[in-house]
Amino acid sequence: MPPIPLHRFRPRLLGSLKGYGRDRFLADAGAGLTVGIVALPLAMAFAIASGVKPEAGLFTAIIAGFIISALGGSNVQIGGPAGAFIVIVYGIVERHGLANLLISTVMAGVLLFAMGLLRLGALVRYVPVNIVIGFTNGIAVLIALSQVRDLLGLRIDKLPADFFSQLRAFGQAMHTFNPHALVLGLLCFGGLLLWPRLFKRGDLLPGIHLPDRLTEAGMFQAAARMPGQIVALVTLTLASTLLALPVETIGSRFGGIPQGLPAFALPAFSWQTVQQLFIPTLTIAVLGAVESLLCARVADSLGQSAFPRHDPNQELMAQGVANIVTPFFGGIPATGTIARTVTNLRAGATTPVAGMVHAVVLLAIVLLAAPLALHVPLAVLAGILLFVAWNMGEWHEFARLRQFSLAYRTTLLGTFVLTVVFDLTVAVQVGLVSACVFFIWRMGTLFQAQPVPSGVAGVQVIGLYGALFFGAVGKIEDLADQVPADSRVLVLEMHRLVSMDASGLDALVQLQRALQRRGVRLVLADLNPQPRSLVRRAGFETALGEGGLAATLDEALRRWAPAQPLSPAT
Template sequence: MTHFHPFRPRALSLLKDYSRARFIADIGAGLTVGIVALPLAIAFAIASGVKPEQGIFTAIIAGFLISLLGGSNVQIGGPAGAFIVIIYGINQRYGLPNLLIATILAGGLLFLMGLLRLGALVRYIPVSIVIGFTNGIAVLIGLSQLKDFLGLKIADMPADFFGQVAVLSQHWREISPAALLIGSACVAIVLLWPKTYAMQRGSHDLKTQMKRWMSQLPGTVIALVGATVACYAFKLPVETIGSRFGGIPQGLPSFALPALSWDTARLLVIPTLTIALLGAIESLLCARVADNLTELPRHDPNQELMAQGVANIVTPFFGGIPATGTIARTVTNVRAGGSSPVAGMVHALSLLLIVLVAAPLAVHIPLAALAGILLVVAWNMGEWHEFARLRHFSLPYRTILLGTFVLTVVFDLTVAVEVGLILACVFFIYRMSTLFRVEPVALPGLAADTQVMRLYGSLFFGAVGKVEGLAEQVKPPCRVLVLDTEKLISIDTSGLDALQQLQRTLQRQGQALVLCGLNPQPASLIQRGGLADALGPEGIQPDLSTWLRQSQASAL
């Protein structure tokens, strides 16, 4: 029996029961998601410090592969807002070629994680850490967009939080009224544009029907088209995609082989781990959100990781950036009626068609409009209400959430998650150690030379101190210390060592140790560790009552 997870894409299940009605619904959902994805792909790429076409090519190639090979019926993959800060920092520090190499290496790591069935491990990351770094990334995304939102003439924006604050504070007097107006209008449109799924159903009122028809068009697209038309018609003095990047190529991306070498790969360990970690967390969180929105079969986390891996291996060869599952587009897919991976593949193909037909029009898109859209994305990404609820939770929860948030903002995601996990482990160890108890037990008819103690919880390395001091509490005339372990759930090697040390100390004092009511796990470790042999047949009893009857009978 193999320990590897089989490569079985969810799309293969379509061969069983895929109807014409589902196919039509998937095409409609895919076209809707493609329209939503276009402005986001462009905005994410520009905010990440790369060319806009790199975001579009990522949405096309990675989006198609993730849907084709993934383990979810409805998840949509592509460039994600959570990656903006990560990509920008890696691009600034290591350069674009090394960013592409790190993405390829991260893809290999993601595929390996899925192959080794490690998809479930991502679920063990505490929710406080996820909320902390998600809110931190949202703050950094919002901060990074102020430059274009305000129309500031800043040639090179730093990647770190304090550097960005310092540069923005130096240039705030250079605010462009036109850029601020365009950006603010886009924010208002995206926030206030009516949502189809929030409307009343069944109404035949003309106004309601018209409103519902208009709401079929995403607010991001309305904002982008409106801002572009306004800037072009009124010749507003704002920076556009054309003035900064020269436009978007009208055609397919070309294949290019990054210069991959072992010396380069060694320098990219941290960026690789960061991309892989964030990609795994984001994709599986998104898939879990999608599972809760539909009654379709739940996603396969290991297959999803393998699909993410393949997508991130292939996409950089065409200039693409890291990709993962995206919550906004996945939810849009579900709301639009998508029920199979076909919708995700149609979304990628529709983006490709838009690039082939309408790419020249992108030169007029104002960067302030994209910045406004991303400000809304950052706001929606953050779970700000969790800060208000912190007072209802324990000190460890508050410490981990706030610590992860601050470290994400001030340092980076990798440091934040590492420290957050360390804090979570420390608090967990402390909590588990407080749950372990040793309490004296009073039994009728107990001999004066016998003392009984009952153990509760788990005897592990964080709780051994409560056992190490028992020998000092056993004073003459006591000759036998009985430990009732019926409530002892588990024991580790440190706990075993503590019991062995207790047995030796008591033996030197002329006293005996008896264990009663061992559960399977402690009994197995005590047997394998040699303590059972040291105690002998009389030192291991099935339960406390049996031992008491035997001791009373021997006393008679």
């Protein structure tokens, strides 16, 4: 047995540094600085929404972000905590505890590395697009739902993990509604929506055009390059502090952020724990693989020919290493992040150095400015996450559903509803099963067995179209009853039969036996390579007897046109 071919571990960084000079470094450093600033509020917000302390998100963005860029297979991908993981991480922490989340993340990292090593990166592309849209939109809804507590300033000690329990908790705590928190959150969300429009040709709103002298000013141009999340975070935090608004902050809930990275620590480990964490581990690994490779494909499409396309297997191995290492320093699951990757690309990044600089920038902020995070209102972070959820969801796909088939609509909506109401793991499992069932049904309906005029007395011809597999064998089982009583030969013209599986072959064997009992000969004509190979390997050519396989339909008709005595097939 030949050895399994393994993927060579070769980070994209090694090839990117050939001919690397000062100009490219400055471009990458500028992009890394921009992304590092953008990643700061997102990393904290993702961590808080996931049920862990804000520093866990920062540690993940620093450590995993550096590793993914240094060892990955993409020139511009930025790794770190992602919105897609919020629901998964929160559920694991609620059900199994933080220590088990760290163990599950390490095991998911091992799976990701193994997937890349075994060249399984391409398999992620076979996840149907309607399933991806369904669970992406579902996750976006759950992210938004998880921010209702902080957006409304509700006093809920511990938010439940499941959908209906969360709704019940919101209703029970509605008497603690804080209007100041709502105003801050809505100002943040609205500001993030308007910020890009403000600097796009000077158009703030339809019909409102800013003067050219203002849009051409240096201060205006400098402001245009500022990330909206940082502007919202700084301005609203200052406003909340100066006005002494009675809202919950990072300091009041978590006691602040430590200045420095945590020490290496081993979580408690047992085989009994590993058995309980199998499903969460698999969920983290699969979701991380899908998210990172989708993100890399988006970067490739935006980057066009500016740099080589990503290496999916190398990217999975880098994601694996990052998720193995980061939990030992208090981090949470990491993957490729579309928003930060696109920001990195548009800021002028050309190599993985930009992603490494982004991690260094975050580390410098943690070391120098961590105490300032004490005053950040949680309602502002909720507004940022609402904006992330808004951009994350592909809401236009719901409006386009009527353009697609019933199977497509059912799978997308089913995955969406199951993600929101039950669990992402259940949603993906049911979505994949339903997609397979609908695919089998569709392929079965495409298979046709249609009569073809033969022009020869006693010879019936039926043309087979499509794929003869286990989902279509029912149309073969009825053919024996459709052959007229005076027939001597049944010819199956198989030129348009593209493939056949073992179940299809068995249906032909049963058809041949049924015809033989009636004294009718079965002939297969014009087989494509795959069906012909299967027929010969299974010994069915011998069972058909001499002349049982014909190169063309004309050859079969010429052979059986004369009245010949029919010898029983061997």
